Amino acid sequence: MSGWKMFSWIVLFNVLILIASQSVLIDEIVFFNTYSEQLTYERSMELFNTMRSYSWVTYAMTPILLLLKFFVLSVLLYVGVFFSDLIKEITLGKIFKVVVMSEIVFVVASVIKLLWFIFFAGNYTLEDLSFFYPLSLINLFNRSEVASYWVYPLQIINIFQVLYALLLAIGLSTTGLIRKSTADRVVLFTYFPAIVVWVATIMFLTIDAMP
DSSP states (O other), rough: HHHHHHHHHHHHHHHHHHHIIIIIIIOOHHHHHHHHHTHHHHHHHHHHHHHHTTHHHHHHHHHHHEEEEEEHHHHEEEEEEHHOOOTTTTHHHHHHHHHHHTTTTHHHHHHHHHHHHTTTTTTTHHHHHHOOOOOOOGGGGGGGGGHHHHHEEEEEEEEHHHHHHHHHHHHHHHHEEEEOHHHHHHHHHTHHHHHHHHHHHHHHHHHHHHO
């Protein structure tokens, strides 16, 4: 299967998960429970209906954001491949395919989160939805214990990130027919520094947006 066909499947899975989340997890009760102390019922329902009417924007942005993510990560990995003198073994197109294939890990994480709130979460609010991430450090804390700028860093430290990095390394090794240890180094010196920079950026923006 080509990288673009896999990209289409990944986009489809993500859009279906978004549709299921907004249809099943975010209903009028959850929305009202979230804003009951700030808004009247009528006002909260007005906002809820407005949010629903613009949900198509999220679906439309999904392929664009995923393509941007895959492109940036593919270029970063290609830089690592270049400095490892492996550009004859691994092309940018092959790296793109590996990156897209590895994304299935995060699709699984999203499905687990969806099923968790459907079957186990009980009563919850929108804040609970945004706070929880399966198999991550954030689950060791209560929402009241974590400052807003620490939420994303604690969410991103999770089992799925480790599995994603492993799949990237395995994919590079298999696709380029290079040693696993070499592929590990490429991922270690490209993907993980990029994650650190990204998390630091999100933390800065979160702190800057705080009142």
